[in-house]
Amino acid sequence: MTEVRDVESAARPTGFTQDQLDWVPWVEPIALADADETQRPLLAGQRGESPYFRLLARNAEVLTHRSANDKDIFYSREGLGRAERELAATVTSRFNGCEYCASVHSRFTSQLSRRDEDVQRLLDEGVTVRIDERWDAIIDFAVALAAQPPRPAHAELHRLRALGVDDTEIHDLVLSIASFSWANRLMLSLGEPEVPGACGA
Template structure:
């Protein structure tokens, strides 16, 4: 069974060669919501029959290819290169230009290769991909202005941002699953990110958040948008902003729930620990505040959590939290540097493969969440204690 774009029903299984009934297939089946909606997110971004915005097929696959190449993920890049080459009017020269990821250069220099100089809109999207992959905490309102000046509307900016962040999640999920299976993997290239992540300002206090784009007003949401804004999410400017592309938001929320709100496996407080560590490394003050608070409340280890925020991920911890912190940190770098030693350290502490899958998916998901939060708005102190 394939999607409309010719992509297999489960792209992760296909890229890793996961056979039905194999240990890794059975493991993924123990987290059916996360597995199903990871693919559902792909379908919403790349294979939907009626896209929520007018971001073209070429732009979508070009951005995804750029993200995969920036991470040095060869199989994922080959997939997106093939999908891009199959889009209407795309030439091999365009694919080559998108793949031309050169050594890091100052932010003032063009981020996209020169062969794209005549394609201002696509060039702006690729430049945004470079920013969100390598320097997500350096994003400013001016970066969204650059997309708007290239012709993207607010809903299109949300779609592009979701896409870049989603592929960043895919990269880390693929790496983590391969390590759980024990695959021999080539050594990652030099660490290129995250750059310019702040090292101060982290807190467990409840923060506000101000969007850089205008979210849909609570009173103006459509029925489709209301369906993906349950409960208090309707009052959140962040989620009302993401609801500009409701199909993708719905799948993303279901993926999130399937990773963090399931029975068995890694205790919830340690999934929140992985989210906190990822947010600390990426420099997402807002995400770190939310998930450090959860980790503290559930574990009753406020002091340990606060030291991670204050001192960084290398602060002294007990063996179990050290091992979880280390694999989350190594998955967060660009490219991911997690290796077999990280998985072995968890197994030596009697964590089983479901525990390790939960840690991997929690860290990988916050590669997605942080990139959205960092590039679409600013955290702000609460108006009241």
């Protein structure tokens, strides 16, 4: 049974959601049983079940660097709290139209911040939503940097600093936004989200 399905057969989500989505690649990922000794360690655990990671494993060097960057950006114990790193990833994904990434990182944002309703408002209303002073400043900074081409963010940077966000925390925001500006475009060009269980094999 192939994992690559016709574009028209996928049951696309009808909007941005915190529900878990599947992801359907348009290029055949490697089968876990066919992974070589370089690819196999990169697919340990649940990653081996993911068509996305098995597709990226076709270029093991790129996946190695991508995984290291992800760990450094989102799991560092210093600097910005992880909830706001995830918020920046959610905003970037919402702005770029990546429903899959937005679903994953909005769930993390909700779990870590315990602000499910605010996160859902961001998904429903988009990046013009107004929530509170600090989250609004993060949202506007993320949108400025995620734009193509990126917009000058002098005013947004000043707002963050006025709210007590220090340079290390701003650096963490920049990394999160940059990482997902890249990740969104990669996912959007390699496949599409799918509602779990909505399509037959």
